[in-house]
Amino acid sequence: MPSAALDLMHKESLMQAEDLTEVIRQHPFLADLSKVHMEVLVGCASNVHFAEGSYAIREGEIANKFYLIRTGLVALESVVNARRRIRIQTVGPGEVLGWSWLLRPYRWHFNGLAVAEVRAIALDGECLRNKCENDHDFGYEMLSRFSRVIERRLEATRMQLLDLYTTTPKVKK
Amino acid sequence: MTHDALHPAVELADPLLVHPVTIKKMTWETDDTFTLDINLGEVAQDYTFRPGQFNMLYVFGLGEAAISISSDAAEPGTIAHTIHRVGTVTTGLAQVKRGEMIGLRGPYGSSWPIDAARGKDVCIVAGGIGLAPLRPVVYALFRERKAYERIILLYGARSPMDLLFRVELEEWSKEHNVEVLVTVDRGDSSWKGHIGVVTTLFSYLKIDARATVAYVCGPETMMKYTIDELERRGLHEDQVYLSMERNMKCAVGFCGHCQYGPEFICKDGPVFKLPRIRPLLEKKEL
Numbered sequence: 107m108p109s110a111a112l113d114l115m116h117k118e119s120l121m122q123a124e125d126l127t128e129v130i131r132q133h134p135f136l137a138d139l140s141k142v143h144m145e146v147l148v149g150c151a152s153n154v155h156f157a158e159g160s161y162a163i164r165e166g167e168i169a170n171k172f173y174l175i176r177t178g179l180v181a182l183e184s185v186v187n188a189r190r191r192i193r194i195q196t197v198g199p200g201e202v203l204g205w206s207w208l209l210r211p212y213r214w215h216f217n218g219l220a221v222a223e224v225r226a227i228a229l230d231g232e233c234l235r236n237k238c239e240n241d242h243d244f245g246y247e248m249l250s251r252f253s254r255v256i257e258r259r260l261e262a263t264r265m266q267l268l269d270l271y272t273t274t275p276k277v278k279k
Numbered sequence: 280m281t282h283d284a285l286h287p288a289v290e291l292a293d294p295l296l297v298h299p300v301t302i303k304k305m306t307w308e309t310d311d312t313f314t315l316d317i318n319l320g321e322v323a324q325d326y327t328f329r330p331g332q333f334n335m336l337y338v339f340g341l342g343e344a345a346i347s348i349s350s351d352a353a354e355p356g357t358i359a360h361t362i363h364r365v366g367t368v369t370t371g372l373a374q375v376k377r378g379e380m381i382g383l384r385g386p387y388g389s390s391w392p393i394d395a396a397r398g399k400d401v402c403i404v405a406g407g408i409g410l411a412p413l414r415p416v417v418y419a420l421f422r423e424r425k426a427y428e429r430i431i432l433l434y435g436a437r438s439p440m441d442l443l444f445r446v447e448l449e450e451w452s453k454e455h456n457v458e459v460l461v462t463v464d465r466g467d468s469s470w471k472g473h474i475g476v477v478t479t480l481f482s483y484l485k486i487d488a489r490a491t492v493a494y495v496c497g498p499e500t501m502m503k504y505t506i507d508e509l510e511r512r513g514l515h516e517d518q519v520y521l522s523m524e525r526n527m528k529c530a531v532g533f534c535g536h537c538q539y540g541p542e543f544i545c546k547d548g549p550v551f552k553l554p555r556i557r558p559l560l561e562k563k564e565l
Contacts, residue, residue, distance in 0.1 A: 262476050
């Protein structure tokens, strides 16, 4: 390939990385990430889109990505049996979808159905895991951020389990 | 007792006097929650209430229950109560027909300090039936829309079938500088909205902590988590107001039925500024 074409490709890839960096910076999950760590991370990032009714993730499949949701809404579903799926929670703009990429066996535990058209940044799990292994400061930064997300989700799930709005009727209907 | 924005001095002529009123209309909001529009009849001229206050509704032969007023305080003549059918009296109220008579006494208790939000953003957080006593706040804010900045309403219910005032929620969400976010704890495939507890909705918002007043009503656990979220976002406890619920009997602080530590929910509440009620929220035995 001529060197001019390679230069052009290189420039385009730099521009894409700059654009992605800007988009990622606007997402609350990584808004305050240091410039150094952003440069490490952006190489694993890409723009993705899911049409309404399509699945971003599927239970049991390899969890090789996570998503920073920019717009739209993803419903997490658990498959009870062939006919029944329970929607457990939704993940929307400014939130993170998926942490199964972090832990073995790297498989999704839920379906993620786009209930409204979704625009997101996908981050490649394997790419990130390798970078976390090679740069422990970066790895610690990522784990700290995911721990906060997991803690908030756990808190919300506990509250959901309390079924706060149920009142046992004191009289028969 | 000192009087402040929550507790303006209102003297009821005879606080225990029951007035006969008639049912004007009944609307089922959900399977177990209904709204009663009540024609105040003879007492209409003298009757005024403030958002957040409640009445004692008396079903003859069954007894009384304390029910928040859910209608617009500026609409004279008729008032509405949105009632969760859960006990003997509320089941009795669910069975009264249009034109039939019930007893009413009130209004009682403290009110939401709407003036505290003048020139500021308002963040209303409601869970379940907790939206009912906050609906008059929304009416009051819309009545003087220019006096307030952004209005945020976060509302959580158990399921889509349990959502109150669906039509109004839709209408309010279309208003300028108003954000209405609704979530349910359990959704089915027909539900296209948020699923999760009401506090998860905060992640979709940026709140101007210095210029926001929050009004919160719902189950106590939900209110505790909501306080945590508001404080995480920088609100000071002086900017947060809660409405508490307890079983009530006399509604005027005589009987002690609704006593909550040193407070009487009926007389000192139901609306409290957070610092006043906070130490009690932490006590498990209350």
